[in-house]
Amino acid sequence: MVLYAFGSNGSGQLGIGNTVDQSTPQRCWLNSELPGSPLTVVAGGNHTLILYDEGTVYSAGLPWDGRLQSGWSMSSMPIYEKTYMSALGNKVKLCSAFWDGSIFVNSEDEVYTTGFRPKGEHRTDGISASVGLQMLPNFPPILQWSKVVDVACGVDHAVVVLADGTVYGWGNGRKGQLSHPEEIVWTPRRFADVGFKIVRAVCGREFTYLVGEPSSGQHKILGSTKWDVQSQAPTSVPNWKDIGASWGSIFVLEESGKIRSWGRNDHGQLAPHGLPHIEMIAVGSEHVIALTKEGKVISWGWGEHGNCGSGTDQNGDVKGKWNEIPNYNLNKSMKVAGVGAGCATSFFWANDLET
Numbered sequence: 001m002v003l004y005a006f007g008s009n010g011s012g013q014l015g016i017g018n019t020v021d022q023s024t025p026q027r028c029w030l031n032s033e034l035p036g037s038p039l040t041v042v043a044g045g046n047h048t049l050i051l052y053d054e055g056t057v058y059s060a061g062l063p064w065d066g067r068l069q070s071g072w073s074m075s076s077m078p079i080y081e082k083t084y085m086s087a088l089g090n091k092v093k094l095c096s097a098f099w100d101g102s103i104f105v106n107s108e109d110e111v112y113t114t115g116f117r118p119k120g121e122h123r124t125d126g127i128s129a130s131v132g133l134q135m136l137p138n139f140p141p142i143l144q145w146s147k148v149v150d151v152a153c154g155v156d157h158a159v160v161v162l163a164d165g166t167v168y169g170w171g172n173g174r175k176g177q178l179s180h181p182e183e184i185v186w187t188p189r190r191f192a193d194v195g196f197k198i199v200r201a202v203c204g205r206e207f208t209y210l211v212g213e214p215s216s217g218q219h220k221i222l223g224s225t226k227w228d229v230q231s232q233a234p235t236s237v238p239n240w241k242d243i244g245a246s247w248g249s250i251f252v253l254e255e256s257g258k259i260r261s262w263g264r265n266d267h268g269q270l271a272p273h274g275l276p277h278i279e280m281i282a283v284g285s286e287h288v289i290a291l292t293k294e295g296k297v298i299s300w301g302w303g304e305h306g307n308c309g310s311g312t313d314q315n316g317d318v319k320g321k322w323n324e325i326p327n328y329n330l331n332k333s334m335k336v337a338g339v340g341a342g343c344a345t346s347f348f349w350a351n352d353l354e355t
């Protein structure tokens with residue numbers, strides 16, 4: 001398996017051995033043998049986390065304020081390092097990232113945070129400071145169904161979905177993205193009056209998007225109404241396969257391979273007309289990268305850092321169309337297996353079918 005990245009790289013968050021923005025895919029480098037295929041790629045403002053299927057996390061980007069728990073520094077080679085977090089005790093099953101920090105959930109459903117916490121994102125004591133790895137005390141609640149099934153972050157708020165369909169959140173809730181009352185929330189607080197069992201959540205900059213079972217299509221948006229992200233929403237999203245959110249838009253990948261999207265579109269963020277059948281999507285801060293049924297990697301939206309490839313307009317946008325990302329470095333025997341996205345960063349990984 002090989003991993004490629006392109007886009008914003010001023011802090012080494014692509015993990016490619018330098019700190020230069022890239023508009024063509026560059027191979028990522030890890031400090032140890034690849035443990036398998038990535039489960040997910042998540043990103044904060046200037047750091048990236050890659051969770052692999054056997055429970056290890058690799059990280060690249062800015063290390064200070066404890067967000068990465070690694071020894072990388074700006075004077076050393078910017079590559080992906082295995083993130084050793086002995087306090088977790090067990091393998092990581094879920095992770096997400098704030099602008100200035102990260103969240104990890106281990107196999108025992110313990111929730112840990114690390115990084116800077118100016119608005120309650122990482123701790124429950126009301127202190128704004130830089131911290132190392134900290135476990136959220138008394139969370140999840142001691143209930144029969146306290147298994148964590150999903151975790152998501154906005155710029156400065158977090159949401160955790162439990163197996164019983166309840167949702168908890170903390171951080172900046174001043175726009176109502178953490179339910180009511182609208183305030184900074186230091187202790188994980190249960191969302192009130194959602195009205196249905198939640199199975200997935202994603203976060204925009206100042207909103208939270210919740211969905212129920214694909215068979216029902218129930219969904220709800222909490223928080224900011226900017227960019228008409230609430231008023232443009234359909235009444236339901238049945239048969240969804242995956243969901244994603246940029247800072248101002250929402251994307252729903254349907255089982256049919258079509259994408260339904262609404263919200264901010266001033267840089268071409270929303271899905272352009274005529275897209276081919278889509279197998280997988282990854283939504284960044286203001287762009288989307290997708291894998292087609294034919295195995296092609298495409299992207300659209302705000303690509304000023306090269307994160308949508310080299311074919312942008314004078315404003316750095318891929319608007320009303322999509323770019324096909326070239327795979328010059330892949331052997332003929334290799335097939336793209338997945339895509340990821342972050343803050344103006346894009347990723348894809350490929351497997352060698354002959355091994």
